Amino acid sequence: MVDEVDRYSHVVLMISKTVDELFPETIPKLGSIRGELTRITLNDGESLKSIRNYQKVMRVLIERGIPRDSLLAYVGGGTVGDLAGFVASTYKRGVDLMAVPTTLLSQVDSCMGGKNGINFSGVKNAIGTFYNPSSIIIDVDFVKNSAPDMIRDGLGEIMKYSLIGEHTVFNLLQNGTDAETLQKGDSLSRIITLCLKLKADKVSKDFRDRNGERRDLNFGHTIAHAIESSSKNTIHHGIAVATGMLVELYIGETMGVTDKSLRSSLSGMMARYSVPRIQLRSLGLDTIVSFIRNDKKSVDGKIAMRIPSDMETMVDVAIDPEVIRSHIRSYMDSNESVARSTI
Incomplete structure (x- = not known):
């Protein structure tokens, strides 16, 4: 993961709070990468996939002046991936996306295929895009310890x-x-x-x-x-x-x-x-x-x-x-x- 991330001058890391707490030694700190790092910690679950949370993340990226040639990497399950994918596909019309799925569900299915989305008016994935990650990293150790x-x-x-x-x-x-x-x-x-x-x-x-x-x-x-x-x-x-x-x-x-x-x-x-x-x-x-x-x-x-x-x-x-x-x-x-x- 570090080698891939190190190619970018700016990196946004969207990470599940649960994963961050359960696997502190597994997740690279990325403090030594050459680029500027913006780290956003997220609560898991379907409630994450809302317009309000989408706006919060977008506001951080705009306030930090994240350029279009940046990398957005996510580490977490399907809901983190859904929000991260939607952000990556819409921020400045698209930035590169790296997927590091950590649940069995996200590793066998949602990390691939490009579907992302947020829920609206009680309807699941009512708003979303098709946007493939540029790279996917599968580490089965996350699943074996789930x-x-x-x-x-x-x-x-x-x-x-x-x-x-x-x-x-x-x-x-x-x-x-x-x-x-x-x-x-x-x-x-x-x-x-x-x-x-x-x-x-x-x-x-x-x-x-x-x-x-x-x-x-x-x-x-x-x-x-x-x-x-x-x-x-x-x-x-x-x-x-x-x-x-x-x-x-x-x-x-x-x-x-x-x-x-x-x-x-x-x-x-x-x-x-x-x-x-x-x-x-x-x-x-x-x-x-x-x-x-x-x-x-x-x-x-x-x-x-x-x-x-x-x-x-x-x-x-x-x-x-x-x-x-x-x-x-x-x-x-x-x-x-x-x-x-x-x-």
């Missing part, structure tokens, strides 16, 4: 990759025993690498997420984003994605386009790795559907979703929000009363 709930959060996205084409990851998860063993074991680095390779391949073919292969990566996210917003962001993204995939697979089954074995496999993996199912009833069906109506993938009043048909094929469906309401109600009636691991 809290167990952060591992389960990342597993939600890993399970998604296992169902949309990454068969090796699917087999590794099927052969695993529990989240703690996975966290400490040798297969973790391989899983991170495989997930990033699959994402890089899909993003390269459809960077702006129009209608190409990148839409595969949205599997589970229509329902997941509604879950997060309905919970006022108290439910973490990866946990929401896991239940989001269950619901979307159920919808696919009901529509006759999805093999039932996929939902069975996902349910088994969630149980094996203690990834909880979310009780949608507790969030309120009306609230969930209201957020689905505002989904970014809405086209002509219908919600576009891409759902696996089987382990090899994804299918596109466009569904009226009221039909989605009916499917979710049916899912709750037939599944929530027997869910063993719940939030």
Whole structure:
């Protein structure tokens, strides 16, 4: 990291307060770099992704006179990366961005692909851009020393990759025993690498997420984003994605386009790795559907979703929000009363 940073005359470091406190010996102090350093410490969590915090960071950069040829580096999880990416893409129309993701979720998914954003009016990522980091540094030691709930959060996205084409990851998860063993074991680095390779391949073919292969990566996210917003962001993204995939697979089954074995496999993996199912009833069906109506993938009043048909094929469906309401109600009636691991 130091060698890369040392090429710039000005460096802005946006760092998670939690990471800074937990890993004081891991994070380079950067005091010896040749350039001028501006250090901004941030609290983690979805509340970070607000216009107010965006304005605070922008004000610091403007008051310090940070030039356009500077580097903005972030060290932290997905929410720090979302805000940092949005700042980097908009400050003086764009400065170089370095990503140092520290959570499993951010290492396998959000650090790559260029999507960033802030929340507005209760809608997740309502404002944002597409802006790739110029470099990404993955240090698996951050993950190996993370809290167990952060591992389960990342597993939600890993399970998604296992169902949309990454068969090796699917087999590794099927052969695993529990989240703690996975966290400490040798297969973790391989899983991170495989997930990033699959994402890089899909993003390269459809960077702006129009209608190409990148839409595969949205599997589970229509329902997941509604879950997060309905919970006022108290439910973490990866946990929401896991239940989001269950619901979307159920919808696919009901529509006759999805093999039932996929939902069975996902349910088994969630149980094996203690990834909880979310009780949608507790969030309120009306609230969930209201957020689905505002989904970014809405086209002509219908919600576009891409759902696996089987382990090899994804299918596109466009569904009226009221039909989605009916499917979710049916899912709750037939599944929530027997869910063993719940939030």
